[in-house]
Amino acid sequence: xxxxxxxxVSVASGKGGAGKTSIAAALAVAIAAIPGEKCIFADCxxxxxxxxxxxxxxxxxxxxxFAGPGFSIKANACTACGRCVQACRFDAIRKSADRQSYVIVxxxxxxCGACLDTCPKGAVTMYEKQAGEFYxxxxxxxxxxxxxxxxxxxxxxxxxxxxxxxxxxxxxxxASVIVVDSAxxxxxxxxxxxxxxxxxxxxxxxxxxxxxxxxxxxxxxxSMKRKAIAIMNKTGLSADMDSKARIMLAEAGIPLxxxxxxxxxxxxxxxxxxxxxxxxxxxxxxxxATIEAVKGVVLSMQRKKLNVVIPKETx
Amino acid sequence: MKYALPTDDGKTVGKVFGRAKSFALYNDADSSYVIAAxxxxxxxxxxxxxxxxxxxxxxxGILIAPEVGPKAAAALSAAGIRVEITEAGKxxxxxxxxxxxxxx
Amino acid sequence: xxxxxxxxIAIASGKGGTGKTTVAAHLALAFARSRKTLLVDLDVExxxxxxxxxxxxxLGEAEPVKVPIPSLLSERCTGCGLCAKSCRFGAIVVLGGxxxxxxxxxxxxxRCVSVCPASxxxxxxxxxxxxxxxxxxxxxxxxxxxxxxxxxxxAVIEAAKRRAPVCDAAIQVxxxxxxxxxxxxxxxxxxxxxxxxxxxxEFSLHDLNAAIRLTKSRCIPxxxxxxxxxxxxxxxxxxxxxxxVPVIGRIAFxxxxxxxxxxxxxxxxxxxxxxxxxxxxxxxxxxxSWTAPA
Numbered sequence: 001x002x003x004x005x006x007x008x009v010s011v012a013s014g015k016g017g018a019g020k021t022s023i024a025a026a027l028a029v030a031i032a033a034i035p036g037e038k039c040i041f042a043d044c045x046x047x048x049x050x051x052x053x054x055x056x057x058x059x060x061x062x063x064x065x066f067a068g069p070g071f072s073i074k075a076n077a078c079t080a081c082g083r084c085v086q087a088c089r090f091d092a093i094r095k096s097a098d099r100q101s102y103v104i105v106x107x108x109x110x111x112c113g114a115c116l117d118t119c120p121k122g123a124v125t126m127y128e129k130q131a132g133e134f135y136x137x138x139x140x141x142x143x144x145x146x147x148x149x150x151x152x153x154x155x156x157x158x159x160x161x162x163x164x165x166x167x168x169x170x171x172x173x174x175a176s177v178i179v180v181d182s183a184x185x186x187x188x189x190x191x192x193x194x195x196x197x198x199x200x201x202x203x204x205x206x207x208x209x210x211x212x213x214x215x216x217x218x219x220x221x222x223s224m225k226r227k228a229i230a231i232m233n234k235t236g237l238s239a240d241m242d243s244k245a246r247i248m249l250a251e252a253g254i255p256l257x258x259x260x261x262x263x264x265x266x267x268x269x270x271x272x273x274x275x276x277x278x279x280x281x282x283x284x285x286x287x288x289a290t291i292e293a294v295k296g297v298v299l300s301m302q303r304k305k306l307n308v309v310i311p312k313e314t315x
Numbered sequence: 316m317k318y319a320l321p322t323d324d325g326k327t328v329g330k331v332f333g334r335a336k337s338f339a340l341y342n343d344a345d346s347s348y349v350i351a352a353x354x355x356x357x358x359x360x361x362x363x364x365x366x367x368x369x370x371x372x373x374x375x376g377i378l379i380a381p382e383v384g385p386k387a388a389a390a391l392s393a394a395g396i397r398v399e400i401t402e403a404g405k406x407x408x409x410x411x412x413x414x415x416x417x418x419x
Numbered sequence: 420x421x422x423x424x425x426x427x428i429a430i431a432s433g434k435g436g437t438g439k440t441t442v443a444a445h446l447a448l449a450f451a452r453s454r455k456t457l458l459v460d461l462d463v464e465x466x467x468x469x470x471x472x473x474x475x476x477x478l479g480e481a482e483p484v485k486v487p488i489p490s491l492l493s494e495r496c497t498g499c500g501l502c503a504k505s506c507r508f509g510a511i512v513v514l515g516g517x518x519x520x521x522x523x524x525x526x527x528x529x530r531c532v533s534v535c536p537a538s539x540x541x542x543x544x545x546x547x548x549x550x551x552x553x554x555x556x557x558x559x560x561x562x563x564x565x566x567x568x569x570x571x572x573x574a575v576i577e578a579a580k581r582r583a584p585v586c587d588a589a590i591q592v593x594x595x596x597x598x599x600x601x602x603x604x605x606x607x608x609x610x611x612x613x614x615x616x617x618x619x620x621e622f623s624l625h626d627l628n629a630a631i632r633l634t635k636s637r638c639i640p641x642x643x644x645x646x647x648x649x650x651x652x653x654x655x656x657x658x659x660x661x662x663x664v665p666v667i668g669r670i671a672f673x674x675x676x677x678x679x680x681x682x683x684x685x686x687x688x689x690x691x692x693x694x695x696x697x698x699x700x701x702x703x704x705x706x707x708s709w710t711a712p713a
Contacts, residue, residue, distance in 0.1 A: 008330075015465065016597050017436010021622070047598035050434075050622040068359040068507060089487075089528055090573065107604045107636060110573070112507055112528030152633040155600045159359045162334045184435065185464055187570045188360070191384040196330030196403060205436075207681040209467045216567060224382055225400070237681040262677060267620055267651045305404075361509010364521050368503070368512035385568075390521060394514040 005175045007302045008165075009294075010197035012182035012190060012221075014213025018205035019233040021045060021181050022266070023291075025054035025141070026275045027201075028179040030291050031298065032142030038176040041139075042168035043147035044193045045181050046132075046156040051147050054275060055139035062135045065148060067157060068111055070129025075101045077123035084115035084124060107153030134164060136171065141275060143179070144171055156183050161192035177298060185213075186220045194221065198301055200228040201294060202254060206241040207234065211248055218252045229297065230254045231290055236261040257297075258290025317342045318415070319375040320407055325350050328410050330403040332383045333363035339407050340373055343415060363387025367394050379414050424584065425457065425591040428703060429610035429639075432617065433626025435597035438646040439616045441680060442670070442696075443594035444471045446614075448687055449696035450590045451558045457588035461606040462596040463548060463563040463575040470683040475555035482551070484563075484578040485544035486527035486571055491518050495539035502531035502540060523569060548575035550582050559586050572602040580609065598626075599633045607634065612703055613641045614667070619651040624658060631662050642667035644699065647677075668699040 011024035025041065032039040043051030051057075073084070073093075078101035085093045085102065092108035093115065095101075104115065106129070116124040132150035139145050146168045148160060161183060168178050182193035194200055200221050204214040214230075221228045230249050235242045242259070249256055260266075263283035266276050276287045320328055321335030329335045337352045351373070355365030363383065367390035370378060378396050381403040391398055401410040430443040440462070447458035460468035469475060489502070489511060498516035506512075510524035511531050522545050532540045548565040563579035565572050583591055595606035607613050613634045617627045627643070634641040643659050643666050650672035659666050670692060679686070686692045 015435065017434065047600050050625060053621045053625055087529070087533075091577070107633070108608065110526055110528065110601075112526060112530055113505070114528050114530045114533070117505075117530060117533055149629075150600065152599045152629065152636055153601060153604045157359050158334070158362060159357065162331075162356075162362075186568065187464075188386070191386075192334070195332075195334075195382065195384060208470050208683045209465065213465055220385075223385055226382075234681065237678040241681050264650055264672075355509075358509055360507065361512075361521070361524050364509045364512050364519075364524060368514055368519075371514035374515075386521060386523060389523075390512065390514075390519065393519045 005305060006169065006172050006178060007298060007305065008178045008180060008197045009199045009201060009298055010180040010182050010194050011201045011203060012194060012217055013184065013203035013205070014186065014215070014217040015205055015210050016184045018203045018210055019260070020184070020203045021050045021054055022276055023201070023203055023231060023233070024179050024181040025051065026277050026287060026291050027294055028055070028143040029141045029275050029277060030295050031177050031179070038172065039143040040168040040172050040176060040178045041143040041145045042164050042178055042180045043145065044156070044161045044164050044183050044189065046148045046150055046160060046183065049147045049149055051145055051181055052137065055141045055143060055145055057137035057139050057145050060135045060137045062133050064130050065132045065134050065160060065163060066128055067131035067154065067159060068129075069126040070106060070111060071104055071109060071113060071116060071124055071126055073102055073104055074123045074125060077121050078102055079121055081120065083118045083120065087114045087118040089114070132160075134167065136167065146171070156189040158188040158192040161189050175302070177302065186216050190220065191224070194224055194226055197226055199298060200226045201257070202228055202230040204230055204232050204245050204249065205234050206232055206237065206245045208241070210234075211241065211245050214245070215248060218254060222252075228254050229257045229294065231257050231294070232259040234262040235259045257293045258286060260286050260290060316344070316377060317373065317375045318377050318379060318411060319370050319373070320379045320401075320410055322350065322407060326407060328379070328381060328401055328403050328405045328407060330381060332378070332380045333366045333387050335366070338370070340375065341411060364390040367391045367396065370394070370396055377414065379410050425588050427591045427593065427610045427612075429593040429595050429607040429613045431595040431603060431607055431613055431615055431630060432597055433599060433615070433628070433630035434623045437616045437618045437623055438670075438680075439597065440467050440471075440594050442614070442616050442644055442646060443592055444468055445686060445692065445696050446699060447558055447592040449693060449700045450592065454589040455559070455587070456590045456592065457559045457561055457583060457586045459579055459583055459591055459593045460560070460562040461576050461579055461593050463565040463572050463579070463602070464596065466562050466564050467683070468560060468594050469553065469562055471685050472553070472555045472560065475553040475560060478552040478554050481549040482582065483546045484548040484550060484575045486525070486547050486574045487529065487542040488522045488525045488527060488545045489520055489531050489540040490543040491520065492539045492541060495537045497537050497539070499536065501534050501536060505530045505534045526571060527574065547571045548578070550575070550579045552586065559588060561586065572596070573605050576602060576605045599629045604633065604637075607639060608637065610639055613639050614699070615641060615643045616646050617643055617655050618647040619645060619649070619653045619655050621653055624653050624655060627655065627658065631664055642702070644668040644670065646670045647672040667702045668695055670695050
């Protein structure tokens, strides 16, 4: 009985390369194609922001993203006493090229500030470090896209995921569906990707590492009390792995929406800038059937929400 | 008893806890009610633990929210703040009425 | 910081799922034919190397990786809150005048301990993971494994890097985490050469670009191995030429390889595959391809 009209679907997978982005893109395109529906794709897999490719992104608006302050050493104030090197627990400070002072390596710096505390000359300064950029794009495939790119060494954080999702929510307005391409793994960025989602789609790659990583994701989804369904991907390579994946999901009580076979045709579709919905053959049929099933779940959730009369406030 | 609810629009329960834009704070001892901005919403890390600290500062005893992430849950537990689950989008008054035992 | 004796080859990839661990494992086997080789698993959040060697034997005991986290001496604490203000990670907060420490969020930077005016914070060690040596078919393996749910991968990666020289290998092959964020950066740091594993897809091309930017920014000589060649038609080689990064290996896509790869089977009997590994070994060792990306 969630009175908000927006429906958020987060697509997640413990492991990279499981097909999460491709599946999320196909779902977003299928929803955007429904007359009257609006779909926003929030690409929170920032370390590999492939949503723009999957959806064939067009116009871009870009905004700088500031994670938090960076730290740097003013060369002319530095006496090379080395106290910052002692204080830095991340081995991020090196001698400068001319050996006269120290420099902080931004790709290794954890931005904790311990160096600033210990410098006797005040040579360490904080600066507003741009950690990356986020973009809003229209796409040839239909959905509006929000995504980000980070400077090397910068980490996806809960904050960045929230920034991307906030922008998506602003664009979504009334009665839209937001498809979130979650960060991989199970850390803070994933927590932020699943937070507040009405439905989580767990993509399970039918392999040893795929199943292992999906298991950990299932535990997180349960602890966050999110509704979840699963899609198996790359089936048909190993009957043993396919069976183990099914068993894992059944034991966890996660309904299976479909099984997508391993097929090079899926890759070929991406190369020509199309989503997985565009291919034929057995794989194409499975994709369409699975996406239809998931779409059905999302739309019925959305319909239930829109029918709720928001009660008057009692305060 | 002081209650808190995450809210982004000031009228309905928000979807997230740690990065909620603000908190509705209600004190049933004097029926006072305020919406306080969540300063930690923009923190790069530790928004959940920061929000728990914020609520403790305000003397909140019960948090009414749709969910809390695992790290936030640990901080709330350490702070002795009880969590009651509600649904996002509910009117704040209704969400509170579900939880508050009529007093006196 | 003395340079390690071993020649360190880091196997990385912008994108997950391109076959980095597969290449790392088999490349290490190829090196091991002629030199003492250590295969180091630095993908500490999800270490998959050992899955290729189910018969590997643990040598000695796993060594815990510990990170200092603050511990409160409450009788000295005045509740001033300076510790909480100094923490950039939200790991130490003051709840009603009482200090509360979230060990999991703490990165072990030590800042709160040094700013406390009352010397009320000491440090205790929290275990965030472990490193383990294994031995199999003439190959040494060192695995870094982070505790499930923890995020302090840097500490485990650095611990594994520090422990590696104990093996006294001539060659160290590092399986790095995917991506170009913090853990990947720390994994390639200190390597003599980075091999980026790409597959001929649009996604991989996009991420390869980011990975080359990273190795360039750290001035580490780089080469690219195209895995699953023929699986897609994206021109990775053309892109590498544009970036002046040599392609040092191509592994053809074969359905049979995809099938056995799903169960992490070892391909030491796949002659054409191991042949390609040997060619990569030769290229890496002769130093000709050792140029940092322009």
